[in-house]
Amino acid sequence: MAERYDVVMIGAGIGGASLAANLGTGVSVAILEAEAFPGYHTSGRSAAFYSESYGGPVVQPLTTASLPYFISAEKETGEAWLGTERGALYVGQAHQREALHQMRALYPALEMEVIGPEQVAERAPMLRPEWRAGGLWEPRVRDINTATMHQAFLRTAKRNGGVLKTGWRVTSLRREQDGWTISSGSEEIHARVIVNAAGAWADELAQLAGIAPIGLVPMRRTLVVLRVPQAEYRADAPLVLDVDGSFYFKPDAGTYWVSPHDETPSVPCDVQPEELDVAIALDRLEQATTLTISRPERSWAGLRTFAPDRAPIYGFEPTAPGFFWCAGQGGFGMQTAPAAGVLCASLIHGEPLPGALLEAGVDAEAYSPARFRATAGK
Missing domain, CATH: 3.30.9.10 (D-Amino Acid Oxidase, subunit A, domain 2)
Incomplete structure (x- = not known):
């Protein structure tokens, strides 16, 4: 019998990890990673720095909103996610x-x-x-301790009851009445919501689910x-x-x-x-x-x-219920990860965005995949 979860993250890079950590304890979560360990590809090769101007004006509100989370994480855990200001x-x-x-x-x-x-x-x-x-x-530019932050998100997800499965390469996605069935060979997992956090493979994963690609490059x-x-x-x-x-x-x-x-x-x-x-x-x-x-x-x-417009993609796919995009982070995934995780968790829970994000100017519609779907507003 297939294991059942409320939310299944496909991809354990910084996008999937930050979202999983922010879903809280009231939801069952699994994180599926095709490689032998999380962050093997982009997240593990980042020379990231925190710069509010990096990524352009559309990305800037997410970066600005992330700073309080970076700072509070160090106070709560004793681990510095940011280096000292180098400018x-x-x-x-x-x-x-x-x-x-x-x-x-x-x-x-x-x-x-x-x-x-x-x-x-x-x-x-x-x-x-x-x-x-x-x-x-x-x-105010600083280096980001990428491995420290990434591992902290994964630990939080695990502490909240989340499960990480490595070496789990998705071979098929099948829409059911009550969610999705995710297969890897003979293994199956059922999810109410699946999160496409597959990085460079995000469009391929969407096509596996019968969803039109967005045009990620x-x-x-x-x-x-x-x-x-x-x-x-x-x-x-x-x-x-x-x-x-x-x-x-x-x-x-x-x-x-x-x-x-x-x-x-x-x-x-x-x-x-x-x-x-x-x-x-x-x-x-x-x-x-x-x-x-x-x-x-x-x-x-x-x-x-x-993405074609170089802004990240966060939100539910309008053409496929229960399919959530967390993709297209470009080169700014690390510096926006704290706020992006909160944003995506709020969208999945159907809750208003926290005041800290709104005060920084974060607009969920600016990142919605609906902007690429001509039929979304009809």
């Missing part, structure tokens, strides 16, 4: 000064400041003179770890980003983490870094800084999955 410095050459002002205008309520060449040089002295033409300073992002001479390393350096998105770098434990900010469409897979992308990352760093470029210590890649 982010968006930089540009002379022809990019206007882009800095345009970016500032997108976020009138955020603590951000356009600064001049001297202030840029003070914060990031490794930048070449041509990259000090101007900067946009965002002081997994995109490869490359990270390179470079060790420089000790005299060149600055542990207190900010996260430095090209305002036009061609690179970013930040210090970490005696090294710099560098990305060419690539977004290369990919099929869902266990993605690996391409030699060309690693070379591009190092070349862009060399062009922008005076850092000594040597053979990188290591590199890796992850898939960031975007």
